[in-house]
Amino acid sequence: MASSSTGAEVISLPDGRKLAFDLSGPPESPVILLSNSLLSNFRVWDHFVKVLHSNGFRTLRYDYPGHGHSTTPSDLNSVTLFSLANDVSLLVMAVKLTEVHAYIGVSMGASVGLLFAAQNPGFVKKLIFCDGMRRSPLAAGKEDPFGPRIEIAKAQPDAIETLTESTLERWFGTAWMNANIDETERMREIMNTTTRDGYIACCNALRDKGNDLSRYLEKAGRNVNAAMLVVGEKDANMPETMAEMKKDIQAGLGSKGTVGWAVIKGAGHLPMIDNSKQFNTEVLNFLT
Incomplete structure (x- = not known):
């Protein structure tokens, strides 16, 4: 384990990749594991991390392949949600964690967090799933938006800048x-640290026909003590699709409690950014 010039720490993975992470906050405090979206790095959580630290939590956050300061595998088709969840397993082993108080994932990070919880009974005490897909568009038999974005990333030298601008508008809106x-x-700067290969690799994971969380929702519910779904009010049809996912997680959670539910008013795909006030309140109430 080593520190990089950016202040992030780095571990070497078995396949030779480097995984960058940040473990910070009050020592000996309960740990909150944070997973972010495609086309970002762990700094997207900077504001929320300060809130968590001030409320007595320690935080672990990390970068995906080719995002931030993590490196990319030679085979860009090898990255799947399952391989990303395995990266988290390797990370928590490296920092010697035996449990986390909560796993909070947004977008792709929500899917990774749910898979990790489904594969590791009892490790995640509380699961918070924010603005994540049930399955890839290809798995759902729908039009795939990721294929054209991959082609842009392959063809244009300045693809990340182009994709960043269109993504900012899609996530937040011009107003x-x-x-x-x-x-x-700040978001533009964070997003522009993504490499083209990293973007392609993680798009491959998101568009994979095997990307279907349906059979893992109930299992994740069984494996945690509590669960919550958080969604931006303006995030396309996410409020409707996630309401259906909630039922399956509840089936697994059973008598342990009711799955939490929060719609973040006026927010889009990253509600901890465009309505941090409500997001922070809802999540902190669930964590404590």
Whole structure:
């Protein structure tokens, strides 16, 4: 385990890749594991991490392959949600964790977190699933948005800048961006650290026909003590699709409690960014 020039720590994985992470906050405190979206790095959580630390939690966050300061495998088709969940297993072993108080994932990170919980009974005490898909568009028999984005990434030298701008508009909308110039610029800077190979590799994971969480939802519910779903009000049809997922997680959770549910008003795909006030309140109430 080593520190990089950026302040992130790095572990070497069995396949030779480097995985960058940050473990910080009050020592000996309960750990919150954070997984972010495609086209970002662990700094996307900076504001929320400060809130968690001030409320007595320690945090572990990390970068996906080719995102931030993690490196990419030679085979870009080898990255799947399952391999990403395995990266988390290797990370928690490296930092010698035997449990986490909560796993909070957003977007792709929500899927990775749910798979990790389903594969590791009792390790995750509380699971928070934010703005994640039940299955890939290809698995659902729908139009695949990731294929064209991969082609852009392959063809254009400045693809990440192009993809960042279109993604910012899709996630937040121009009205929010114009009203929050500093935060928009912070997000732009974070997103532009993504490599083209990293973007392609993680898009491959998201578009994979095997990307279907349906058979893992109930299992994840069985393996945790509590679960919550959080969704941005304006995140396309996510409120409807995630409401259906909630039923399956509840079937696994059973008598341990009711799956939490929060719609973040006015927010899009990353509600901890564009309505952090409500997001922080809802999540902290669940964590404590």
